[in-house]
Amino acid sequence: MLAEDDHRQDSIQAGRTDTQHGRSIDTNDAANIVLFLAAFLGLWQLVVALHILPDTLFPSPASTAASIGKLVANGSLVIGILTTLWRLVAGFAISIVIGGAVGLAMVKFRAFGKTMSSFAVGLLTFPSIAWVPFSILLIGFNDFGILFVVVMASVFSVMISTYSAIRNVPPIYFLAARNMNAKGMALFRHVMIPAATPSLIVGIRQAWSFAWHALIGAEMLITTLYGLGHILSVGREFIDMNQIVAVMITIFCIGLLFDRIIFLRMEEKVRTKWGLNQHSGE
Amino acid sequence: MALTDSQYEGYQEKEHEQDLDNDSDIISSTPIVQVKQVFKSFGYNSNSSSSRSRSGSKPSHEVLSGVDITINRGEFITIVGPSGCGKSTLLNIIAGLDKPDSGDVSARANDGLSTVRGIMIFQEGALFPWLSVQENVEFGLKIANIPKHERTKIASRYIELVGLTKFSRYFVHQLSGGMKQRVAIARALAMEPEILLMDEPFAALDVHTREMLYEELVGIHKTTNKTILFVTHNINEALLLGDRVLVMSAALRNIRKEFAIDLARPRDLESPELYELKRQILVELEGDLQQVASRR
Numbered sequence: 001m002l003a004e005d006d007h008r009q010d011s012i013q014a015g016r017t018d019t020q021h022g023r024s025i026d027t028n029d030a031a032n033i034v035l036f037l038a039a040f041l042g043l044w045q046l047v048v049a050l051h052i053l054p055d056t057l058f059p060s061p062a063s064t065a066a067s068i069g070k071l072v073a074n075g076s077l078v079i080g081i082l083t084t085l086w087r088l089v090a091g092f093a094i095s096i097v098i099g100g101a102v103g104l105a106m107v108k109f110r111a112f113g114k115t116m117s118s119f120a121v122g123l124l125t126f127p128s129i130a131w132v133p134f135s136i137l138l139i140g141f142n143d144f145g146i147l148f149v150v151v152m153a154s155v156f157s158v159m160i161s162t163y164s165a166i167r168n169v170p171p172i173y174f175l176a177a178r179n180m181n182a183k184g185m186a187l188f189r190h191v192m193i194p195a196a197t198p199s200l201i202v203g204i205r206q207a208w209s210f211a212w213h214a215l216i217g218a219e220m221l222i223t224t225l226y227g228l229g230h231i232l233s234v235g236r237e238f239i240d241m242n243q244i245v246a247v248m249i250t251i252f253c254i255g256l257l258f259d260r261i262i263f264l265r266m267e268e269k270v271r272t273k274w275g276l277n278q279h280s281g282e
Numbered sequence: 283m284a285l286t287d288s289q290y291e292g293y294q295e296k297e298h299e300q301d302l303d304n305d306s307d308i309i310s311s312t313p314i315v316q317v318k319q320v321f322k323s324f325g326y327n328s329n330s331s332s333s334r335s336r337s338g339s340k341p342s343h344e345v346l347s348g349v350d351i352t353i354n355r356g357e358f359i360t361i362v363g364p365s366g367c368g369k370s371t372l373l374n375i376i377a378g379l380d381k382p383d384s385g386d387v388s389a390r391a392n393d394g395l396s397t398v399r400g401i402m403i404f405q406e407g408a409l410f411p412w413l414s415v416q417e418n419v420e421f422g423l424k425i426a427n428i429p430k431h432e433r434t435k436i437a438s439r440y441i442e443l444v445g446l447t448k449f450s451r452y453f454v455h456q457l458s459g460g461m462k463q464r465v466a467i468a469r470a471l472a473m474e475p476e477i478l479l480m481d482e483p484f485a486a487l488d489v490h491t492r493e494m495l496y497e498e499l500v501g502i503h504k505t506t507n508k509t510i511l512f513v514t515h516n517i518n519e520a521l522l523l524g525d526r527v528l529v530m531s532a533a534l535r536n537i538r539k540e541f542a543i544d545l546a547r548p549r550d551l552e553s554p555e556l557y558e559l560k561r562q563i564l565v566e567l568e569g570d571l572q573q574v575a576s577r578r
Contacts, residue, residue, distance in 0.1 A: 195410070
């Protein structure tokens with residue numbers, strides 16, 4: 001009764017932003033995607049049909065599809081995908097654990113944080129493929145050699161984003177929480193981590209893409225028996241362009257799947273909850 | 283302390299029957315907060331976050347110089363002063379979020395022994411955006427390890443007190459400025475503090491919403507009998523709400539003058555008493571401004 005007018009205004013405002021929840025791919029989007037794919041395949045077929053490039057070096061959509069079928073049938077593609085994904089997940093998990101821990105230590109010990117962050121930024125720009133010779137000699141042609149490169153490619157990104165995400169949490173959250181008796185572990189769990197989550201997710205998404213780039217490169221150079229990068233190299237050795245393009249498409253699809261389905265979803269969810277989408281989302 | 287609906291709704295009517303003399307007798311008997319000779323500087327070695335950016339080159343800068351304040355139980359104190367005069371620092375020190383360089387701050391419970399804690403209500407942006415209204419109000423109770431069903435009950439009661447029951451599942455960004463401050467008030471009250479410390483809580487709100495919240499705050503003060511320390515740069519606000527108005531000075535870095543207001547609330551700014559008080563406060567603040575200017 002007291003604040004009825006205010007409430008009415010309030011609920012109007014609240015209602016407006018409420019409609020932005022639960023966004024999903026609508027039919028319009030789906031139609032656009034189909035149209036784009038059709039145009040892409042059409043163009044590809046056109047280039048093949050015009051015989052601009054030698055047939056052996058420029059495969060047609062049909063022969064590429066046949067190659068995918070062959071690779072699936074003999075099992076090498078499935079095993080390759082699983083091996084690569086396993087390396088990706090393992091390497092990325094190691095990066096998150098190490099990068100997260102060092103990042104937290106950097107927040108805790110300020111002098112260490114300052115020096116370590118410039119060091120880490122230097123290593124962030126360091127091309128991950130340049131770790132390969134080092135890794136081959138130190139570890140050898142095996143899974144661990146590949147994992148080493150993947151970790152080196154992504155750990156610094158996790159480290160830096162953990163460090164900066166926590167440092168950029170508005171101090172007022174800590175003031176308010178401390179005023180309500182939160183300290184130590186409770187402050188960490190209930191304030192620091194959730195407050196840093198939106199920028200942490202952005203950093204982790206970037207780290208994932210670094211890990212993915214490095215992994216395929218490392219798989220091509222550090223020869224083991226399995227993995228998508230390995231199938232790619234085999235394709236080159238046998239001058240089998242169909243196989244190369246087939247694997248490239250697989251790699252593209254996996255990348256897209258992870259980025260769009262997992263990371264983007266996660267980011268969207270957090271941003272919507274926080275109300276960070278209100279201006280960009282329309 | 284349980285609040286019944288009838289108490290809450292009835293406060294407006296009771297307002298006019300208030301017996302001021304009787305009230306102030308109870309009040310003056312027990313000081314709840316005593317600030318004695320508090321000095322505070324921000325300087326080179328300060329690790330306060332607010333001075334982080336400029337601490338590098340500037341020499342130490344004194345913000346509080348020997349501040350003495352006594353606040354009685356149940357009193358509604360407003361502190362008014364220009365921006366940068368140290369009001370917020372004083373509040374932070376009383377809240378225990380900052381330490382004085384020297385001097386003593388004590389906040390004592392009724393028995394005179396155990397210390398009580400003041401809960402802060404900030405200007406804006408102190409609600410947690412990753413939590414719903416309900417979860418925000420429950421935050422302090424969760425930290426205190428109060429079981430789930432109990433804290434839901436307590437939080438719901440205070441959400442109802444500020445009239446936001448319908449919105450308890452909303453997230454912070456879905457609320458208007460006025461609703462956010464109501465949530466902040468509910469969150470503070472859920473901690474059942476003896477002292478509410480308010481740092482320009484309504485400064486970012488429009489006039490209409492602000493007036494509504496004055497009314498609600500006066501009601502809450504009356505029903506809960508909390509001690510309230512309310513910092514503002516808005517003289518009208520200070521006059522409408524306070525039992526005592528402390529004018530803080532940027533030149534002295536201390537309380538410059540104190541005005542007691544023995545008028546029932548809701549008050550009328552147009553009344554001759556308040557008009558006269560406002561004039562006197564403006565004279566004080568004007569004098570302060572000149573003093574600061576002449577020093578440069």
